[in-house]
Amino acid sequence: MNDSSKSKRDDARKALNQLWKPGCDFLGTEFAILGGAMSWVSERNLVSAISNAGGFGVIACGAMSPERLEEEIIATKALTKRPYGVNLITMHPELDKLVDVCLAHNVSHIVLAGGVPTGATIRRVRDGGARAIGFAPALALGRRLIKLGIEALVIEGSEAGGHVGPVSLNVLAQEILPHISEVPVFVAGGLGRGDAVLSYLEMGAAGAQLGTLFAASSESIAHDNFKNAFRRANARDAAVSVQLDERFPVIPVRGLTNAASRSFMKHQADMLNKFQNGEIEREKAQLEIEHFWAGALRKAVIEGDVENGSVMAGQSVGMVKEIKPVSEIMSVLVDQAVEALEKRETLFS
Structure with missing residues (x-):
């Protein structure tokens, strides 16, 4: 690399650092890239690897008990001295105890997901010395959360894996980023390249959250079958679960189409027929539908049964070509963003 090329590269890197400085300052990281909180995947090994690589790892608490979460936090602290966070589900019956565990172990950031957190919970987090992060699927909710004391937002598009909303990141970004400047806003959903992340930074995002790329990383404890399913998949293979009847609502989940997803459709149809024939009460049928996926994610991630388990993945799965x-992964993302800035400088110079 000659002096001129090096100078352009340095200038592009400085420009990127300036663009995501609000996110880096908030997270305390080198890069404003968060790891998405994925049940069974976002545990001590992956979380510490993301933080050690300059990003921000996030433990997925999910249905963990306070004792189990404490064990995971202690194990993570032994693997990294850099900042990381914990994702808590607001509907967890022991939410307050989970918050207290995080605070007792000096977790710097707590992500409140899976519902709208109460002002009391946000105050509990902040009064304990941690930063509070929330999810905003719409502008109005984002503003409401800020009034309640949330210090940063994640806007996640329907391209993401796992439980998703109905709106794409492309639309959410246009709806929200121009209108919220009081707190850092991180974008998520379908992101697999650094130049794509750059485009949202230039719209006003403070950083980005990625899950699918990291789920297929070397440090991820996911079964090789799970990772190889990602490697073979195309974007269109990551489909959202379908609801057959509005009387039996299904929370949409994006994952790779397999035998389990086809069986889920049949299961819904069976429950619907039984209900219509008077063989089962509505509440019982709803419960049977909701319980279908119980244990299915663990079956795929840990046991490697990618046909009968739930292989949750975002549409960026089509960009997973090898296990790295x-x-x-972090280095490539940063280089792609820097190279995009370099090309632009060359184009307009």
């Missing part, structure tokens, strides 16, 4: 270390 987290540090390499």
Whole structure:
């Protein structure tokens, strides 16, 4: 690399650092890239790897008990000295105890997901010395959360894996980013390249959250079958679960189409027929539908049964071509953003 090329690269890197400085300052990281909180995947090994690579790892608490979460936090602290966070589901019956565990172990950031957190919970987090992050699927909710004391927002598009809303990141970004400047806003959903992240930074985002790329990393404890399913998949293979009847609502989940997803459709139809024939009460049928996926994610992630388990993945799965270390994934993302800035400078110089 000659002096001129090096100078352009340095200028592009400085420009990127300036663009995501609000996110880096908020997270305390080198790069404003968060790891998405994925049940069974976002545990000590992946979380510490993301943080050690300059990003921000996030433990997925999910249905953990306070004792189990404490064990995971202690194990994570032993693997990294850099900042990381914990994602808590607001509907968890022991939410207050989970918050207290995080605070007792000096977790710097708590992500409140899976519903709208109460002002009391947000105050509990902040009064305990942690930063509070929330999810905003719409502008109005984002503003409401800020009034309640949320210090940063994540806007996640329907391209993401797992439980998703109905609106794409492309639309959410246009709806929300121009109108919220009081707190850092991180974008998520379908992101697999650094130049795509750059485009949202230039719209006003403070950083980005990625899950699918990291789920297929070397440090991820996911079964090889799970990672290889990602590697073979195309974007269109990551489909959202379908609801057959409005009387039996289904929370949409994006994952790779397999035998389990086809069986879920049949299961819904069976429950619907039984209800219509008077063989089962509505509440019982709803419960049977909701319980279909119980244990299905663990079956895929840990046991490697990618046909009968739930292979949750975002549409960025089509960009997973090989299993790489987290540090390499992070480096590639940053290089792609820097190269995009370099090309632009060359184009207009």
